[in-house]
Amino acid sequence: MARPPLRPSPGRPEPAQGLLRRLDGIARAALPPVTTAILLVLAAAPLGLPALVPAVVLPAVFFWSVFRPVSMTPPAVFALGLLQDLLTYAPIGIGILTLLVVHGLAFRWRRGLAAWSFLAVWLVFCAFAAGAAGLGWLLYAVLSLQLPPPMPALHLALLSAGLYPTLAFLMTRAHQAMQRAELDS
Structure with missing residues (x-):
C-alpha cells in the first residue's frame, strides 16, 4: 500500500465548495449592475457635464444586456434607471422607461x-443611443407639456456613442475575466 504524498500535487486547485461557491456566483452576477451604479455616482460628480450620467449608464446597460443578460436583469435596470433619475433630477420614470426599453431590445x-x-455592434449602439435620447426627449415633452430644446438629447446620443468604445473595452475585459473564472470553477 502506497502512502499518499504529504503535499498536494501541483496543478489546478480544488474548486470552492458550498457557500463559497455560491457567494462567488452571487458576486459575479452582481458585478455588472454594482459597477454601473458606482460609475453613475462617479459621473454625477460636479464636472459641468450633466449628460454624463445617462451617457455612462446607457452603454453599460446595452453591453451587459447583450453579453451577460443573466447579470443585467430588469429589476437591476429599473434600479439603475431610478438612480439615474435621482442623480440627474429628472422626472422619475424617464430614465427607468428608457433604460428598460434599451434593455428589452x-x-x-x-x-x-x-x-x-x-x-457593427457599435453602430447598432449608436442607433440605440439616438433612439434612447429621442425617447427621453419625448417623455420629457409629454410630462412637461412643452417642447424642450432638442440639443441636450443630441448631445446625450453623441456622448453615449463616443463613450461606448472605451466602456465596452473595459466591460469586455471584465466579462472575459468572469468567463475564465466560471470555467475554472
Missing part, C-alpha cells in the same frame, strides 16, 4: 449582436 437581439464585430 438589446436582450431580444442579443444572440445576433453577440456574434457581430465590434464595429
